[in-house]
Amino acid sequence: MSHARERGAQATINKKHLKHNLAQFRAMHQGPMIAVVKADAYGHGIENVVPALGAVDAYAVATIDEALQLRSLSPDKRIILLEGVFNEEELALAVDNNFDIVVHQKYQLALLNQIQKNKKLKVWLKIDTGMNRLGFDMSLSKSIIEVLKHNDLIDLHLMSHFAQSDQPISTQTQQQIRCNEWIESQGLPFSFSNTGAVLNGMSQDKEWIRVGIGLFGISPMPGTMGSDYQLKPVMNLASKVIATKNISKGQAVGYGAHFVAPHDMHLGIVGIGYADGYPWSKSESMSVMLGQNPCAVVGRVSMDMLAIDLSRHQAVEPGADVQLWGDCLPVESLAEQLGVIPYALVCGITKRVKFNVIE
Ligand SMILES: Cc1ncc(COP(=O)(O)O)c(C=O)c1O
Structure with missing residues (x-):
């Protein structure tokens, strides 16, 4: 777990996964293939993905x-x-x-x-x-x-x-x-x-098949994940805990005081919000991953931050890594919880998220 002090909102684009997904579609289809890369390659960054897609027609x-x-x-x-x-x-x-x-x-x-x-x-x-x-x-x-x-x-x-x-x-x-x-x-x-x-x-x-979302390892079929079709997620969206705090039972968290602590709680404040493209609505049904552990998002997502429940992870300190979606948390499941499509989530990532490419 990295503890570097930085805000940390970061999208990591895995080119190996992109090439794997391309090979999967090539294996499924004999004819020519068009890679649909509109909307900045579905939010993945056109300059990040094109070098890995040389094999498309x-x-x-x-x-x-x-x-x-x-x-x-x-x-x-x-x-x-x-x-x-x-x-x-x-x-x-x-x-x-x-x-x-x-x-x-x-x-x-x-x-x-x-x-x-x-x-x-x-x-x-x-x-x-x-x-x-x-x-x-x-x-x-x-x-x-x-x-x-x-x-x-x-x-x-x-x-x-x-x-x-x-x-x-x-x-x-x-x-x-x-x-x-x-x-x-x-x-x-x-x-x-x-x-x-x-x-x-x-x-x-x-x-000439026209493949977009599948290249990014995401399934468009409700109730399924890319992994159900041997596809691998190309984007990992992550950030870091930038602050921690303890609150007492009955205290409210965030704008509108919509979440009231049912017991004494340990909270983490994560450096990502709706201005980065993390969805605002229905925050009560969302979770993030701390390593392999899901942690609930509590209270409303702010423009630049969100709060998570770290009550079971008291030792977590600022600098800890949090995954919003990707390998450990499929974007399809977050989309399903929110009643949106995964396309809208990945396309919604904004320019201030730092992009990082794994070759
Ligand atoms: C005309 C057309 N063809 C193909 C696609 C790619 O669709 P998908 O991302 O579901 O593969 C799109 C995406 O919106 C489209 O508008």
Whole structure:
């Protein structure tokens, strides 16, 4: 146990685990693989993860700024803009930087008429098979495919997205699979599946799978952990005890005095709070790990700190390490206790958390 005096809020990114998870998906899927690294690689830090993902066939991000940052880290790999481009400037940047673009709305089809360079643009036509978010209706897709297929400046691919890939195969998923069969029959490269679809056996051999959360060792399926699928957590979020104190039965702890000590207690104050990305709500159901021992979070999480019950660990002193999630405490279980998804927890880590990479 380290006792260095520092605030200590730290996310440790384990590249070995990242490579292990990538190898797991490679073993599950024969076809090409896209690593979805939007939102700063789901909060893991894009510059921390890209060097470990050299074996993927392409990356996908949400915004042009994310794509430009990624291009500086990865000069040659395909980068797909999942929401496509919004205006002519973004289209020009996409052409200049060799980005693949998703096209999901008519205004984006119109933008394609602006391509002037004698260089083919890789386009993923997004087809809405039931998610009702982005994409052209099935009824319109056939004619759009016909037009784009014959445009010499466009290298056409097709994409759809499952709405319930984190559940056992539902009626809606069956319908989406039937639509995907039609998409596959068009004879173009295609992409349907995210992490849940791959882990739930909905993916097709030849498709370009789009894997995000699973690469980070996290399961999207409610009630399961990454370890259930032989995945390993890539992020360990930790901090340190920065103060200890004894309180008497009946004394309250923290903002709002919501927690009242049921007996005399020994408390630790940990240097992490909601401004670091640790969740604020329902603090009464959360715990942290002191080595292998769970300790309850007591009282409301503050902006920069939280209090934990050290009554069974009287010897703990400032400087002791505390894990918020990771190897000893899966982020999936904290998310489940809070009624949120693990995606929201890892994506919520803020810039003031120090990042540290294990090679
Ligand atoms: C269009 C699309 N494809 C793939 C993914 C990756 O999903 P997951 O992180 O569940 O693998 C996302 C993530 O939000 C997405 O929006």
